[in-house]
Amino acid sequence: MSHDQGETLVHMVNQIATNLSGGREEAEAVEGVCSHLEKFWARAMKQRIVACLDEPDAGGLAPVARQAVERLAEHQARKAG
């Protein structure tokens, strides 16, 4: 079983996205996933998942998950700046 942390985190966001997508509009799902990550993920995990956006195919992030992580990246950048 793989325990590479980047892979694990991508898997986690995809799972969150799947669970927050059902019965909702895409924009609502993206917002839901992003705020979930902001609320529950540690700083290091956020940095790591944001870094996955630079990997080929965004490290395997599913579409809603990827949009959510992109939004997270913007929020983080704003917070840091």
Next chain:
Amino acid sequence: MIQHFDPSQHDKTLAKDLGTPAPAADAAPVSVEIDGVEITVPEGTSVLRAAALADINIPKLCATDSLEAFGSCRLCAVQVEGRRGTPAACTTPVAEGMKVTTQNDRLARLRRNIMELYISDHPLDCLTCPANGDCELQDMAGAVGLREVRYGFEGENHLAAETDHSNPYFSFDPSKCIVCSRCVRACEEVQGTFALTIDGRGFDSTVAAGQDEAFMDSECVSCGACVQACPTSTLMEKSVIDAGQPEHSVVTTCAYCGVGCSFEAQMKGDQLVRMVPYKGGDANHGHSCVKGRFAFGYATHPDRITTPMIRDAIDQPWRPVEWDEAISFAAKRLKAIQDEHGRESIGGITSSRCTNEETYLVQKLIRAAFGNNNTDTCARVCHSPTGYGLKTTLGESAGTQTFDSVMAADAIIVIGANPTDAHPVFGSMMRKRLRQGASLIVADPRRIDLLKTPHLEDAQHLPLRPGTNVALVNALAHVVVTEGLEDHDFIARRCDTEAYRAWRDFIGEARHSPEATESVTGVSAEAVRRAARTYATAGNGAIYYGLGVTEHSQGSTMVMGIANLALATGNIGREGVGVNPLRGQNNVQGSCDMGSFPHELPGYQHVADVAARGRFEAAWGVKLDDEPGLRIPNMFDAAIEGSFKALYVQGEDIAQSDPDTQHVEAALRSLDCLIVQDIFLNETAKFAHVLLPGSSFLEKDGTFTNAERRINRVRRVMPPLAGKADWEVTVDLARALGYPMEYTHPSEIMDEIARLTPTFAGVSYDRLDEHGSLQWPCNEEHPDGTPTMHEVDFPIGRGRFAITEYVATEERASRRFPLLLTTGRILSQYNVGAQTRRTDNQVWHDEDVIEVHPSDAEVRGIQDGDWLGVTSRAGQTVLRARLSERMQPGVVYTTFHHPGSGANVITTSSSDWATNCPEYKVTAVQVEKVSQPSQWQRRFDEADRRQREYLATARDAAS
């Protein structure tokens, strides 16, 4: 200082046995005159109880206020003006204007004659009898003035009857039995097991267990209710037989499951003689189970760690040291690691077995002294989805009711919980309500014992496939919505309209219908429809759930699905209804309340909440991180990756209890500094560099919070074996890290908690002593606490329906792993078994077995007792097979109470999407016959042997 028994804790109804139970408190008042004393009592009160309340004590033997009146001994005979004869006071209810005489010559003669007959068939060995000093028969002989036994002792008698010693904790000596039936009635009325009966008639009547067999061979579950009820020494604790009568007692709270029973710890000096369930306990009302009542011997077991120990590497022997050296060794290492790897490279795990005060201090140490939010607790692996799901829908991360509320429920749904095994005292209360006629619906892959409740009519069992909870709860809600069973008035008044509309559109879709989900859940559409109708139309519908709900990849979704169902039917906000998580460990509710989670400060206040964080910063005098920290599984991943280097674990055995053992072991081995504080060398401690002796619940003051949000006092009855209570150790470590904490008593910690946590604002030790217990929220708005939540509104204003899309788990049966493994608990063992394995509870369960359905066994040529290799994608272990039809074919079951079983070697890292709570309840496996232990087990045995040797060497050195 040890607090001795304080009589002010007991009011009159608790201080003595009033003979018969209290009637409904709201019954009409009735005035009677007893021996010229006028007293007013509620209608339905017996003459015996009314007299006792007026301090007129009528002799009695078969009556006790924990049981319904029986009227068999006739000792409580009285005379009533205008009535003939001498009726029994226990079975005679008061009537307006009644005039009762309890003492005169005629009654005295009558009582003396009765006692004379009893004593003519009773051994006269009072001086050497274990009940000497605590015997109701002896007391009554004295009270009635028995002076002679005219019949002699030569006639037919029971004096030679043999004692049954089979139960490890109590003996049954029928020669001393007066056949009052109190034990038989306690087994029925209080425990609900019906293991005891009166065998034979007339003079031949004897108490018999099961089919007249030894107690251990019968259905007896050793709850102790019969021992408690026995007025003589017939049923007697072996600890009292050995030690004699206790001389003082202290009321405290049990440290086993989340029921949180109150007990009197009965003592001789600092030796605990017995634990007696406390009648005034608001959670247990005088009942107990085999764990809390009897399994306390671990506290003084020779395996207890009593000396701090350190070592540089985990393949080195331990070095016993003084406290100061151990603490400074730990602090130096933590600081060095932070200097080299950064502030976030260390963290800690709080204990759900320690007190609120201790848990609070550990998370404070992490946030304030470590300077990060890397704190988590065992709730991560059990009820974290409850926190998430209930906070999202109802606005508060806790159950909505009291335990007593079940007595007003008309329909009870139990999902993924096994109350008779895991929450036995509450299970007994639930069974009592079921015997009164409440409907029962059980949604569980296994046929749990609750379904076998005697006198239960018409129970519904929905035997769903593991992993399909959300599909089932959606189908139930679909029926409620489409068959017009909603409580529209409640929804309009109490729920968020927009969220409700969205949910209603979602749940009404045909794909959620029972017919559409039948093939997913394996439960027939008709059964689902019937269950939904029962729940929605019974009147008061109550849902109880356990880890079978939370420990899934959709644990949080399922919790929200349950809340949706309760909201849609208006089953929230009053007695008899509600959403009730049955929490596992004694203080797991408390550990969550106390801010153990990495994203929440005490009282579920988010770390990013500027105002809340500001209050803590001001009180603690430090700047706090506004970003959440790592959760336990994230800590493991980060440790393996190399960015997380040190961990402080108080009273938690992650190496045994957490899933995917080999992954956990790899993570623990990667740490540069593991500090374990525990009462034993647990599995985690075998990977530690610093081992700090913990203290048991008997050795410290504090509070536990049970599953009904009830804060109960834990009182010290003996000094800590290693000299320090757990909170004192944390204080020392904080000081060594340069963050002094100044507390002289846990009450001061609670005062700080009350200042910083709005839901605890009204809690203090004084108020707890005054009230016995308090249920949070306890503040200005609810000064005496909150038994029932959400009566008027929700903490988030209106209840929020949540969309609960069913997503199948990735962990599914395949050709390689065709069976689904689910894990659970049994009555006699507790969690990782560190406590119960060191008691005589071992006689009930000394190994974990794997239960296999006979049809799955047959195709694999498996016989009962065969060794089976159980393999998943995570690992392999070997367990002994037990054939059982409690699961459906295709599902196998085991427990995780023994470390060498390796149940968690096979469970995987798959987890709840929202909280990372592991999916213990679904693992795809294959089983096959094998002839030797698994590779992991052989490695485990070798490592275990080596670590025990290290400990033994250290002990020799210390002594």
